[in-house]
Amino acid sequence: MKLKETILDPIFKSNPITVLVLGICSSLAVTVTLKGALVMALSVMIVCGISSLILSIMRNTIPGRVRIIVQLVVVAMMVILVDQILKSFEATYPIDKQLSVYISLIITNCIVMGRIEAFALGNKPIPSMLDGLANGAGYGMILLIVAFFRELLGSGTLFGLQVMPAGYVTNNLVILPPFALILLGCIVWVQRSIQKDLQEK
Amino acid sequence: MNTNSNLYTVIYTTVIVVVVAAVLAFVSQSLKSKQDANEKAETISQMLTAGGFGTKAEFQAMGNAKVLETYGNEIESAFTVDAKGAKVADLDLAAKEVFSPKQLKAQNYKVKAGEGYALPVFIFKNGITVVPVYGAGLWGPVWGYIAFEADGKTIHGAYFDHESETAGLGAKIKDDPAFQAEFVGEKAFFGQSPVFSIVKGGAPKEDGKSVVDNQIDAITGATMTSNGLDAAINAWLGAYAGYFGTATVPCTECSDNEKTVEE
Numbered sequence: 001m002k003l004k005e006t007i008l009d010p011i012f013k014s015n016p017i018t019v020l021v022l023g024i025c026s027s028l029a030v031t032v033t034l035k036g037a038l039v040m041a042l043s044v045m046i047v048c049g050i051s052s053l054i055l056s057i058m059r060n061t062i063p064g065r066v067r068i069i070v071q072l073v074v075v076a077m078m079v080i081l082v083d084q085i086l087k088s089f090e091a092t093y094p095i096d097k098q099l100s101v102y103i104s105l106i107i108t109n110c111i112v113m114g115r116i117e118a119f120a121l122g123n124k125p126i127p128s129m130l131d132g133l134a135n136g137a138g139y140g141m142i143l144l145i146v147a148f149f150r151e152l153l154g155s156g157t158l159f160g161l162q163v164m165p166a167g168y169v170t171n172n173l174v175i176l177p178p179f180a181l182i183l184l185g186c187i188v189w190v191q192r193s194i195q196k197d198l199q200e201k
Numbered sequence: 202m203n204t205n206s207n208l209y210t211v212i213y214t215t216v217i218v219v220v221v222a223a224v225l226a227f228v229s230q231s232l233k234s235k236q237d238a239n240e241k242a243e244t245i246s247q248m249l250t251a252g253g254f255g256t257k258a259e260f261q262a263m264g265n266a267k268v269l270e271t272y273g274n275e276i277e278s279a280f281t282v283d284a285k286g287a288k289v290a291d292l293d294l295a296a297k298e299v300f301s302p303k304q305l306k307a308q309n310y311k312v313k314a315g316e317g318y319a320l321p322v323f324i325f326k327n328g329i330t331v332v333p334v335y336g337a338g339l340w341g342p343v344w345g346y347i348a349f350e351a352d353g354k355t356i357h358g359a360y361f362d363h364e365s366e367t368a369g370l371g372a373k374i375k376d377d378p379a380f381q382a383e384f385v386g387e388k389a390f391f392g393q394s395p396v397f398s399i400v401k402g403g404a405p406k407e408d409g410k411s412v413v414d415n416q417i418d419a420i421t422g423a424t425m426t427s428n429g430l431d432a433a434i435n436a437w438l439g440a441y442a443g444y445f446g447t448a449t450v451p452c453t454e455c456s457d458n459e460k461t462v463e464e
Contacts, residue, residue: 032368063210070217077221084228088235090265093243100365154369172422175369 006131010138012195017142018188019198022110027143027184028177030102034159037147039086039095041140043103045133047078048112052120052132054078059121071116072107079107111135146183150174238265244299245272248323248331251346251360256378269297277326281319286443289319299323302344302362305335312440320440329357332441336433339425341365343374343433347384353445354391359384361430371426383417389438390415391445396438399431 016022023044030040051074055062062070083103086096096103106112115135120128151157154174156164173179192198203209246260246268254275260268279292279299292298300308300321311318312335323331328351335344345361359381361374373380389397397415398404401424404416411417419427438445 061204061213063204063213065205066210066214069214073217073221077225080225081228084232084236087239088232090239090242093239094261097243172369176367 003127003130006127007134010131010134011141012138015138015142015191016111016135017139017184018191020114022114023139024184026102026105026109027139027146028180030099031143031147031150031180032154032175033098033151034144034147035095036099037143039092040099040102041136041143043082043086044106044109044111044139045136047075047082047106048115048136049129049133051075051078051112052116053125053129055116056120056123056125056128067121071113075112075116076107079104082106111139142184142187145187146180149183150180240301241297241299242268244301245269245297247360247362248299248346249275251358252325252329252331252348253358257360272297275325275327277324279321279323281321282441282444283319284316284440284443286445292321300333302335302342305333305344306342309335312436318440320437322444332437334433334437336429336436338363338366338429339371340367343426343430345374347434347438349389349445354388356384356387356389363426366426367423370420371423373420373423374426374430380420387411387417388414389445391438391442395435396442397431397434399427401427
Protein backbone atom coordinates (compact mmCIF):
# COMPACT_ATOMS: atom_id res chain seq x y z
CA MET A 1 0.00 0.00 0.00
CA LYS A 2 1.27 3.47 -0.82
CA LEU A 3 2.19 5.87 1.97
CA LYS A 4 -0.35 8.43 0.77
CA GLU A 5 -3.18 5.91 1.02
CA THR A 6 -1.94 4.80 4.44
CA ILE A 7 -2.37 8.35 5.67
CA LEU A 8 -5.50 9.45 3.78
CA ASP A 9 -7.66 6.31 3.86
CA PRO A 10 -8.34 6.28 7.61
CA ILE A 11 -9.44 9.92 7.49
CA PHE A 12 -12.37 9.28 5.16
CA LYS A 13 -12.51 6.16 3.01
CA SER A 14 -11.97 3.64 5.79
CA ASN A 15 -12.63 5.88 8.78
CA PRO A 16 -12.36 3.83 11.99
CA ILE A 17 -15.65 5.12 13.41
CA THR A 18 -17.97 5.51 10.44
CA VAL A 19 -16.77 2.60 8.29
CA LEU A 20 -15.10 0.14 10.66
CA VAL A 21 -17.51 1.11 13.49
CA LEU A 22 -14.80 0.96 16.16
CA GLY A 23 -14.41 3.31 19.12
CA ILE A 24 -18.14 4.03 19.31
CA CYS A 25 -18.28 3.84 23.11
CA SER A 26 -15.79 6.61 23.78
CA SER A 27 -17.18 8.76 20.98
CA LEU A 28 -20.51 8.82 22.84
CA ALA A 29 -18.87 9.61 26.16
CA VAL A 30 -16.31 12.34 25.51
CA THR A 31 -18.11 14.48 22.95
CA VAL A 32 -20.06 16.72 25.31
CA THR A 33 -17.52 19.53 24.93
CA LEU A 34 -15.09 20.37 22.12
CA LYS A 35 -12.17 20.81 24.51
CA GLY A 36 -12.62 17.31 25.92
CA ALA A 37 -13.03 15.83 22.45
CA LEU A 38 -9.88 17.57 21.23
CA VAL A 39 -7.75 16.30 24.11
CA MET A 40 -9.21 12.82 23.69
CA ALA A 41 -8.53 12.89 19.95
CA LEU A 42 -4.90 13.95 20.45
CA SER A 43 -4.42 11.33 23.18
CA VAL A 44 -5.76 8.54 20.96
CA MET A 45 -3.57 9.75 18.06
CA ILE A 46 -0.46 9.67 20.22
CA VAL A 47 -1.27 6.32 21.85
CA CYS A 48 -2.18 4.73 18.52
CA GLY A 49 0.82 6.14 16.64
CA ILE A 50 3.52 5.40 19.20
CA SER A 51 2.17 1.96 20.18
CA SER A 52 2.13 1.03 16.49
CA LEU A 53 5.71 2.28 16.12
CA ILE A 54 7.00 0.34 19.16
CA LEU A 55 5.18 -2.87 18.29
CA SER A 56 6.23 -2.66 14.65
CA ILE A 57 9.88 -2.43 15.75
CA MET A 58 9.34 -5.46 18.01
CA ARG A 59 7.19 -7.38 15.52
CA ASN A 60 9.71 -10.04 14.53
CA THR A 61 10.61 -10.92 18.13
CA ILE A 62 7.10 -11.23 19.60
CA PRO A 63 6.10 -14.85 20.35
CA GLY A 64 2.94 -15.55 18.36
CA ARG A 65 1.04 -17.13 21.23
CA VAL A 66 1.28 -14.11 23.52
CA ARG A 67 1.22 -11.33 20.96
CA ILE A 68 -2.11 -9.90 22.17
CA ILE A 69 -0.81 -9.70 25.73
CA VAL A 70 2.37 -7.99 24.56
CA GLN A 71 0.30 -5.50 22.56
CA LEU A 72 -1.86 -4.88 25.58
CA VAL A 73 1.14 -4.20 27.82
CA VAL A 74 2.61 -1.69 25.37
CA VAL A 75 -0.73 0.07 24.78
CA ALA A 76 -1.43 0.18 28.52
CA MET A 77 1.97 1.74 29.11
CA MET A 78 1.30 4.46 26.51
CA VAL A 79 -2.16 5.18 27.93
CA ILE A 80 -0.83 5.53 31.47
CA LEU A 81 1.99 7.78 30.26
CA VAL A 82 -0.47 10.05 28.44
CA ASP A 83 -2.75 10.17 31.50
CA GLN A 84 0.15 10.96 33.85
CA ILE A 85 1.44 13.71 31.57
CA LEU A 86 -2.01 15.29 31.19
CA LYS A 87 -2.35 15.34 34.98
CA SER A 88 1.01 17.08 35.39
CA PHE A 89 0.39 20.26 33.45
CA GLU A 90 -1.65 23.15 34.75
CA ALA A 91 -3.28 23.67 31.36
CA THR A 92 -4.43 20.08 30.83
CA TYR A 93 -5.20 19.11 34.45
CA PRO A 94 -8.83 20.38 34.42
CA ILE A 95 -9.52 18.60 31.10
CA ASP A 96 -8.01 15.36 32.37
CA LYS A 97 -10.23 15.71 35.43
CA GLN A 98 -13.28 16.22 33.23
CA LEU A 99 -12.46 13.21 31.02
CA SER A 100 -11.77 11.17 34.18
CA VAL A 101 -11.78 7.47 33.33
CA TYR A 102 -12.10 7.89 29.59
CA ILE A 103 -8.40 8.59 29.12
CA SER A 104 -7.57 5.33 30.91
CA LEU A 105 -10.19 3.59 28.81
CA ILE A 106 -8.31 4.39 25.59
CA ILE A 107 -6.73 1.00 26.22
CA THR A 108 -10.05 -0.66 25.47
CA ASN A 109 -10.50 1.38 22.31
CA CYS A 110 -10.67 -1.18 19.51
CA ILE A 111 -9.01 1.20 17.06
CA VAL A 112 -5.66 1.00 18.85
CA MET A 113 -5.45 -2.78 19.16
CA GLY A 114 -7.18 -3.28 15.81
CA ARG A 115 -4.64 -1.25 13.88
CA ILE A 116 -1.71 -2.88 15.66
CA GLU A 117 -3.04 -6.35 14.89
CA ALA A 118 -4.04 -5.52 11.32
CA PHE A 119 -1.21 -3.25 10.27
CA ALA A 120 1.71 -2.69 12.65
CA LEU A 121 2.57 -6.39 13.10
CA GLY A 122 3.01 -6.82 9.35
CA ASN A 123 4.57 -3.54 8.25
CA LYS A 124 7.71 -1.47 8.73
CA PRO A 125 7.89 0.98 11.68
CA ILE A 126 7.44 4.31 9.86
CA PRO A 127 4.33 3.32 7.82
CA SER A 128 2.94 1.68 10.98
CA MET A 129 3.35 4.87 12.98
CA LEU A 130 1.72 6.91 10.21
CA ASP A 131 -1.14 4.41 10.03
CA GLY A 132 -1.64 4.73 13.81
CA LEU A 133 -1.57 8.51 13.71
CA ALA A 134 -3.92 8.64 10.70
CA ASN A 135 -6.44 6.33 12.35
CA GLY A 136 -6.26 8.44 15.50
CA ALA A 137 -6.86 11.51 13.35
CA GLY A 138 -9.82 9.89 11.58
CA TYR A 139 -11.31 9.04 14.98
CA GLY A 140 -10.57 12.54 16.27
CA MET A 141 -12.21 14.19 13.29
CA ILE A 142 -15.52 12.41 13.89
CA LEU A 143 -15.22 13.19 17.61
CA LEU A 144 -14.82 16.89 16.87
CA ILE A 145 -17.77 16.95 14.43
CA VAL A 146 -20.03 15.29 17.01
CA ALA A 147 -18.71 17.46 19.84
CA PHE A 148 -19.27 20.61 17.76
CA PHE A 149 -23.02 19.95 17.49
CA ARG A 150 -23.37 18.63 21.03
CA GLU A 151 -21.63 21.57 22.66
CA LEU A 152 -23.36 24.10 20.42
CA LEU A 153 -26.90 22.78 20.98
CA GLY A 154 -26.40 21.29 24.45
CA SER A 155 -24.54 24.08 26.18
CA GLY A 156 -24.82 26.97 23.70
CA THR A 157 -21.03 27.31 23.70
CA LEU A 158 -18.02 26.40 21.54
CA PHE A 159 -14.71 25.69 23.29
CA GLY A 160 -16.37 27.13 26.41
CA LEU A 161 -17.21 30.47 24.76
CA GLN A 162 -20.87 31.52 24.60
CA VAL A 163 -22.03 31.63 20.98
CA MET A 164 -25.78 31.13 21.21
CA PRO A 165 -27.89 34.21 22.04
CA ALA A 166 -28.62 34.75 25.73
CA GLY A 167 -32.20 33.47 25.54
CA TYR A 168 -31.21 30.06 24.15
CA VAL A 169 -32.63 27.18 26.18
CA THR A 170 -30.04 24.40 26.27
CA ASN A 171 -31.20 21.03 24.99
CA ASN A 172 -30.70 18.29 27.56
CA LEU A 173 -31.18 15.44 25.10
CA VAL A 174 -28.14 16.64 23.16
CA ILE A 175 -25.96 16.34 26.26
CA LEU A 176 -26.92 12.72 26.88
CA PRO A 177 -25.16 9.88 25.01
CA PRO A 178 -28.18 8.78 22.89
CA PHE A 179 -27.99 11.96 20.85
CA ALA A 180 -24.35 11.26 20.04
CA LEU A 181 -25.46 7.95 18.61
CA ILE A 182 -28.12 9.70 16.49
CA LEU A 183 -25.50 12.19 15.25
CA LEU A 184 -23.08 9.37 14.45
CA GLY A 185 -25.83 7.66 12.48
CA CYS A 186 -26.33 10.84 10.49
CA ILE A 187 -22.60 11.09 9.77
CA VAL A 188 -22.52 7.46 8.58
CA TRP A 189 -25.53 8.24 6.38
CA VAL A 190 -23.78 11.23 4.80
CA GLN A 191 -20.62 9.23 4.21
CA ARG A 192 -22.46 6.30 2.66
CA SER A 193 -24.35 8.51 0.26
CA ILE A 194 -21.07 10.07 -0.91
CA GLN A 195 -19.12 6.80 -1.01
CA LYS A 196 -21.32 4.49 -3.04
CA ASP A 197 -19.11 1.38 -2.76
CA LEU A 198 -20.03 1.10 0.95
CA GLN A 199 -23.70 0.57 0.14
CA GLU A 200 -25.01 -2.98 0.30
CA LYS A 201 -27.03 -4.17 -2.70
CA MET B 202 15.59 -18.44 16.71
CA ASN B 203 12.36 -20.22 17.60
CA THR B 204 10.12 -17.48 18.93
CA ASN B 205 7.44 -19.98 19.82
CA SER B 206 9.33 -22.07 22.37
CA ASN B 207 8.03 -22.00 25.92
CA LEU B 208 11.27 -20.71 27.43
CA TYR B 209 11.49 -17.85 24.93
CA THR B 210 7.87 -16.86 25.55
CA VAL B 211 8.31 -16.79 29.33
CA ILE B 212 11.55 -14.81 29.22
CA TYR B 213 10.16 -12.41 26.61
CA THR B 214 7.00 -11.57 28.55
CA THR B 215 8.94 -11.23 31.81
CA VAL B 216 11.41 -8.78 30.28
CA ILE B 217 8.64 -6.73 28.64
CA VAL B 218 6.64 -6.46 31.85
CA VAL B 219 9.69 -5.51 33.94
CA VAL B 220 10.77 -2.85 31.44
CA VAL B 221 7.26 -1.36 31.23
CA ALA B 222 6.91 -1.38 35.02
CA ALA B 223 10.25 0.39 35.38
CA VAL B 224 9.30 3.08 32.85
CA LEU B 225 5.94 3.69 34.53
CA ALA B 226 7.42 3.77 38.04
CA PHE B 227 10.04 6.28 36.93
CA VAL B 228 7.51 8.54 35.19
CA SER B 229 5.06 8.35 38.06
CA GLN B 230 7.76 9.28 40.60
CA SER B 231 9.12 12.15 38.56
CA LEU B 232 5.69 13.66 37.85
CA LYS B 233 4.17 13.12 41.29
CA SER B 234 5.15 16.48 42.75
CA LYS B 235 3.62 18.33 39.78
CA GLN B 236 0.40 16.32 40.00
CA ASP B 237 0.12 16.89 43.74
CA ALA B 238 0.65 20.62 43.20
CA ASN B 239 -2.15 20.64 40.62
CA GLU B 240 -4.52 18.77 42.89
CA LYS B 241 -3.74 21.04 45.82
CA ALA B 242 -4.29 24.20 43.77
CA GLU B 243 -7.58 22.71 42.55
CA THR B 244 -8.70 21.96 46.11
CA ILE B 245 -7.74 25.44 47.28
CA SER B 246 -9.49 27.11 44.35
CA GLN B 247 -12.64 25.14 45.22
CA MET B 248 -12.50 26.32 48.83
CA LEU B 249 -11.92 29.91 47.74
CA THR B 250 -14.85 29.65 45.31
CA ALA B 251 -17.09 28.38 48.10
CA GLY B 252 -15.88 31.25 50.29
CA GLY B 253 -16.90 33.76 47.63
CA PHE B 254 -13.37 35.05 46.96
CA GLY B 255 -13.94 34.68 43.22
CA THR B 256 -15.46 32.38 40.64
CA LYS B 257 -14.01 29.01 39.69
CA ALA B 258 -13.29 30.28 36.17
CA GLU B 259 -11.32 33.23 37.57
CA PHE B 260 -9.18 30.94 39.70
CA GLN B 261 -8.62 28.63 36.77
CA ALA B 262 -7.50 31.55 34.63
CA MET B 263 -5.08 32.94 37.23
CA GLY B 264 -2.93 29.80 37.50
CA ASN B 265 -1.73 27.71 40.43
CA ALA B 266 0.79 30.17 41.89
CA LYS B 267 -1.74 33.00 42.11
CA VAL B 268 -4.37 30.69 43.66
CA LEU B 269 -1.95 29.68 46.42
CA GLU B 270 -0.99 33.33 46.93
CA THR B 271 -4.65 34.37 47.29
CA TYR B 272 -5.19 31.58 49.78
CA GLY B 273 -2.08 32.62 51.74
CA ASN B 274 -3.37 36.20 51.91
CA GLU B 275 -6.91 35.33 53.01
CA ILE B 276 -6.50 32.41 55.40
CA GLU B 277 -6.51 33.12 59.13
CA SER B 278 -6.19 29.67 60.67
CA ALA B 279 -6.70 26.02 59.73
CA PHE B 280 -6.94 23.04 62.02
CA THR B 281 -8.69 19.71 62.49
CA VAL B 282 -11.50 19.06 64.98
CA ASP B 283 -12.94 15.89 66.54
CA ALA B 284 -16.54 14.86 67.23
CA LYS B 285 -16.77 17.15 70.28
CA GLY B 286 -15.47 20.11 68.30
CA ALA B 287 -12.16 20.19 70.16
CA LYS B 288 -9.06 21.05 68.16
CA VAL B 289 -6.95 17.99 67.28
CA ALA B 290 -4.04 19.49 65.38
CA ASP B 291 -3.08 22.60 63.42
CA LEU B 292 -2.68 22.40 59.66
CA ASP B 293 0.56 23.86 58.33
CA LEU B 294 -0.43 27.34 57.09
CA ALA B 295 3.00 28.19 55.64
CA ALA B 296 2.93 25.02 53.50
CA LYS B 297 -0.76 25.72 52.71
CA GLU B 298 -1.74 22.27 53.90
CA VAL B 299 -5.25 21.21 52.86
CA PHE B 300 -7.21 17.97 52.69
CA SER B 301 -7.15 16.29 49.29
CA PRO B 302 -10.24 14.34 48.16
CA LYS B 303 -8.30 11.18 49.06
CA GLN B 304 -7.85 12.38 52.63
CA LEU B 305 -11.54 13.33 52.75
CA LYS B 306 -12.40 9.82 51.63
CA ALA B 307 -10.31 8.35 54.45
CA GLN B 308 -12.14 10.58 56.95
CA ASN B 309 -15.50 9.69 55.40
CA TYR B 310 -15.20 6.10 56.68
CA LYS B 311 -14.74 7.46 60.19
CA VAL B 312 -17.58 9.97 59.79
CA LYS B 313 -19.86 7.09 58.80
CA ALA B 314 -18.66 5.10 61.81
CA GLY B 315 -19.45 8.16 63.90
CA GLU B 316 -16.17 8.39 65.79
CA GLY B 317 -12.42 8.80 65.56
CA TYR B 318 -12.45 11.48 62.89
CA ALA B 319 -10.36 14.63 62.64
CA LEU B 320 -12.04 16.96 60.15
CA PRO B 321 -10.45 20.11 58.77
CA VAL B 322 -11.80 23.60 59.45
CA PHE B 323 -10.51 26.59 57.47
CA ILE B 324 -11.13 30.04 58.94
CA PHE B 325 -10.53 33.04 56.70
CA LYS B 326 -9.60 36.58 57.77
CA ASN B 327 -13.06 37.95 56.91
CA GLY B 328 -14.64 35.55 59.42
CA ILE B 329 -15.81 32.96 56.91
CA THR B 330 -15.35 29.32 57.89
CA VAL B 331 -15.03 26.70 55.15
CA VAL B 332 -15.60 23.00 55.80
CA PRO B 333 -15.57 20.07 53.36
CA VAL B 334 -18.29 17.47 52.76
CA TYR B 335 -17.77 14.08 51.09
CA GLY B 336 -20.02 11.22 50.05
CA ALA B 337 -21.26 8.95 47.29
CA GLY B 338 -23.07 10.28 44.23
CA LEU B 339 -24.63 8.06 41.58
CA TRP B 340 -21.51 6.89 39.72
CA GLY B 341 -18.71 7.92 42.02
CA PRO B 342 -17.72 10.16 44.88
CA VAL B 343 -19.12 13.68 45.28
CA TRP B 344 -17.48 16.23 47.54
CA GLY B 345 -17.43 19.93 48.07
CA TYR B 346 -16.91 22.87 50.37
CA ILE B 347 -19.46 24.86 52.32
CA ALA B 348 -18.60 28.31 53.61
CA PHE B 349 -20.31 29.63 56.75
CA GLU B 350 -20.68 33.24 57.90
CA ALA B 351 -19.13 34.31 61.19
CA ASP B 352 -22.33 33.22 63.02
CA GLY B 353 -21.45 29.59 62.22
CA LYS B 354 -24.79 28.62 60.70
CA THR B 355 -25.65 30.89 57.78
CA ILE B 356 -24.22 29.57 54.52
CA HIS B 357 -22.12 32.09 52.64
CA GLY B 358 -21.44 29.93 49.60
CA ALA B 359 -20.78 26.42 48.40
CA TYR B 360 -18.85 24.61 45.70
CA PHE B 361 -19.20 20.95 44.77
CA ASP B 362 -17.20 18.59 42.67
CA HIS B 363 -17.66 15.00 41.51
CA GLU B 364 -15.72 12.27 39.83
CA SER B 365 -18.15 10.88 37.28
CA GLU B 366 -21.72 12.18 37.60
CA THR B 367 -23.78 12.36 34.39
CA ALA B 368 -22.86 15.39 32.30
CA GLY B 369 -25.74 17.84 32.10
CA LEU B 370 -27.68 16.24 34.97
CA GLY B 371 -25.80 15.18 38.10
CA ALA B 372 -22.76 17.12 36.94
CA LYS B 373 -24.81 20.29 37.59
CA ILE B 374 -23.73 20.17 41.23
CA LYS B 375 -20.40 21.36 39.86
CA ASP B 376 -21.29 23.11 36.60
CA ASP B 377 -24.50 24.94 37.42
CA PRO B 378 -23.83 28.18 39.29
CA ALA B 379 -27.58 28.46 39.95
CA PHE B 380 -27.54 25.27 42.02
CA GLN B 381 -24.61 26.44 44.10
CA ALA B 382 -26.21 29.88 44.46
CA GLU B 383 -29.23 28.25 46.11
CA PHE B 384 -27.12 27.53 49.18
CA VAL B 385 -26.35 31.20 49.78
CA GLY B 386 -28.30 32.56 52.74
CA GLU B 387 -29.62 29.16 53.80
CA LYS B 388 -28.86 27.87 57.27
CA ALA B 389 -27.55 24.58 58.60
CA PHE B 390 -29.59 23.28 61.57
CA PHE B 391 -26.75 21.79 63.59
CA GLY B 392 -27.85 19.21 66.12
CA GLN B 393 -31.07 18.50 64.30
CA SER B 394 -32.01 15.91 61.77
CA PRO B 395 -31.79 16.68 58.93
CA VAL B 396 -29.11 19.33 59.26
CA PHE B 397 -29.80 20.39 55.69
CA SER B 398 -32.03 19.03 52.96
CA ILE B 399 -32.06 19.03 49.21
CA VAL B 400 -35.72 18.56 48.43
CA LYS B 401 -36.89 16.58 45.42
CA GLY B 402 -39.70 18.40 43.62
CA GLY B 403 -38.56 21.71 45.07
CA ALA B 404 -38.46 23.27 48.51
CA PRO B 405 -41.59 25.27 49.45
CA LYS B 406 -40.98 28.89 48.48
CA GLU B 407 -42.33 32.34 49.23
CA ASP B 408 -41.24 35.37 47.24
CA GLY B 409 -38.51 33.29 45.65
CA LYS B 410 -36.99 32.36 48.99
CA SER B 411 -37.36 28.96 50.60
CA VAL B 412 -39.81 28.96 53.55
CA VAL B 413 -37.72 26.59 55.64
CA ASP B 414 -34.20 27.93 56.07
CA ASN B 415 -32.36 24.67 55.52
CA GLN B 416 -34.05 23.52 52.32
CA ILE B 417 -33.08 23.94 48.70
CA ASP B 418 -34.31 22.45 45.40
CA ALA B 419 -32.90 19.20 44.11
CA ILE B 420 -31.68 18.97 40.51
CA THR B 421 -34.27 17.85 37.97
CA GLY B 422 -33.31 14.52 36.41
CA ALA B 423 -30.56 13.91 38.96
CA THR B 424 -32.39 12.45 41.92
CA MET B 425 -29.64 10.00 42.87
CA THR B 426 -26.91 12.63 42.75
CA SER B 427 -29.11 15.05 44.73
CA ASN B 428 -29.81 12.36 47.32
CA GLY B 429 -26.13 11.44 47.52
CA LEU B 430 -25.11 15.05 48.01
CA ASP B 431 -27.87 15.51 50.59
CA ALA B 432 -26.57 12.48 52.50
CA ALA B 433 -22.97 13.71 52.24
CA ILE B 434 -23.90 17.16 53.55
CA ASN B 435 -25.93 15.73 56.42
CA ALA B 436 -23.28 13.22 57.45
CA TRP B 437 -20.45 15.71 57.39
CA LEU B 438 -22.24 18.73 58.83
CA GLY B 439 -23.60 16.35 61.45
CA ALA B 440 -20.03 15.41 62.25
CA TYR B 441 -19.16 19.11 62.56
CA ALA B 442 -22.08 19.73 64.92
CA GLY B 443 -19.71 19.52 67.88
CA TYR B 444 -17.60 22.30 66.46
CA PHE B 445 -20.37 24.64 65.35
CA GLY B 446 -22.45 24.05 68.48
CA THR B 447 -25.25 21.51 68.55
CA ALA B 448 -27.70 23.45 70.62
CA THR B 449 -28.49 26.29 68.27
CA VAL B 450 -32.18 26.12 67.46
CA PRO B 451 -32.93 28.39 64.54
CA CYS B 452 -36.06 30.48 64.61
CA THR B 453 -37.60 31.63 61.37
CA GLU B 454 -39.50 34.61 62.83
CA CYS B 455 -36.91 36.02 65.18
CA SER B 456 -33.82 36.23 63.03
CA ASP B 457 -32.10 38.85 65.23
CA ASN B 458 -32.75 37.07 68.47
CA GLU B 459 -32.34 33.39 67.97
CA LYS B 460 -33.13 31.05 70.78
CA THR B 461 -30.00 29.35 72.00
CA VAL B 462 -30.46 26.46 74.34
CA GLU B 463 -27.42 25.40 76.28
CA GLU B 464 -26.98 21.71 76.99
